[in-house]
Amino acid sequence: MNLKALDQNELDYRMKDLAKKEREILHEVLETLKEIDARKSYLEFGFASLFEYLVQGVGYSEGSAQRRIDAARLLRELPVMAEKIQSGELNLSQISLLQKAIREVTRIRDVPVTTEQKMEILENLGKKSFAQTQQQVAAFFDLPIAQATQQRVQADESVRIELTLSKEAFAKIKNAQELLSHAVSSQDLAVFLEYLADKVIKQKTGRKDSGDIKGPTKTNTAAQVKLKTKKGLLKNQPCCQWVDSQTGRQCKSKWLLQVDHKQSRWADGDHKIENLQVLCAAHNKLKYLQEAGIRNIS
Ligand SMILES: [Zn+2]
Structure with missing residues (x-):
């Protein structure tokens, strides 16, 4: 197919059609995975776990493999999920996030999450963004809120920081990033923080651009x-x-x-x-x- 020959409408139609097929295939992948998991076929294929089979035997990345396993196992428990996956109402990242939360809740509270509870939360996740899904899942299970800032020096002397911002503080930072997007076009928070640090250092150490030596001029420049x-x-x-x-x-x-x-x-x-x-x-x-x-x- 010569994609360059397609007009805008045809490209849009083709993209949406392919995405629909992709979701249908994803559903088939999950159903197949579910069967392999139930039969423990991966043992016969020569792998110790379903995860190992998917990464080493099939060729998925670790993250992709884990997301598919999470989804296949939830699909086994809640077959109604199939429709939501095919329609695009639910995606793999959301399902994986939910499974992760379920594991955490089971670990810290020592009580299993019931099928009814899983069904209830799933009903609330349709068409939600990843951030909204995170918020809904955390609220549903009443997950503890991490407050303290964690920082860890890594092998190359870079520092890994995990911090919690209030909703208001986060909104302020987003707003500032938008306002300064001409100066810092990366959305990466680390890049933005370094830019701010540079600004403050320059201001406080009194270094000025050569044009400022004569003092501010009264007339407005263009x-x-x-x-x-x-x-x-x-x-x-x-x-x-x-x-x-x-x-x-x-x-x-x-x-x-x-x-x-x-x-x-x-x-x-x-x-x-x-x-x-x-x-x-x-x-x-x-x-x-x-x-x-x-x-x-x-
Ligand atoms: Zn625009």
């Missing part, structure tokens, strides 16, 4: 005017305003926001606020390419 316009614009448009012409879906990304001239500068568009809109960097680029008549985006 860059400052631009920044002010952007700040004002962002108040009304805090996210990407791009709307897909076919689905009517708005992007709403807050990552790498830029000011775009609705009617482009080269088409005599002016700098008035009515002609300005906020777009994410990706959509700004797309708009430019579309206007320039360039179809293939690399």
Whole structure:
């Protein structure tokens, strides 16, 4: 199949069709795994466990193998799950997370989780994001909340830190990352923290850019005017305003926001606020390419 010959609609249709087939295959994989597990066939194949068989005999990564085993075993207990997997309502990561929580609850409370309880929590997980699933599962089983910050020095002298942030503190950090996404385009928290540390060190040790030696100038530079316009614009448009012409879906990304001239500068568009809109960097680029008549985006 020549994918380059497909138009946007055909690509979208094909992608969704393939994802549906992928979920159907996943269900078949889990049913087969369930049978191998029940018969303990892996012993005859020469492996000590189902996990070893999947990693060494079939070729899955450790994580993929564990997620499939978790799902197959839950499927054995709750056959109704099959439908939810095929429809995409539940995914492997959610099921694996649930199984992990069930193991933890059984370990710390020493009472098994009943099939009815598992059914009840599963009913609540449909179409939930991974973060929502984590929250629901933790609340359902009333899992202990870890507060203390853990840090451990690793072999290469890097430090592994596990910390707990309140919902509010986490939201603040996310907001700050979005606001600084032009300076730090990585979403990795470690990169962001290092950037902040650099900023503070630079500020506190008094090193200034050479341009600042003469002191601040009174007249606004073009860059400052631009920044002010952007700040004002962002108040009304805090996210990407791009709307897909076919689905009517708005992007709403807050990552790498830029000011775009609705009617482009080269088409005599002016700098008035009515002609300005906020777009994410990706959509700004797309708009430019579309206007320039360039179809293939690399
Ligand atoms: Zn966008």
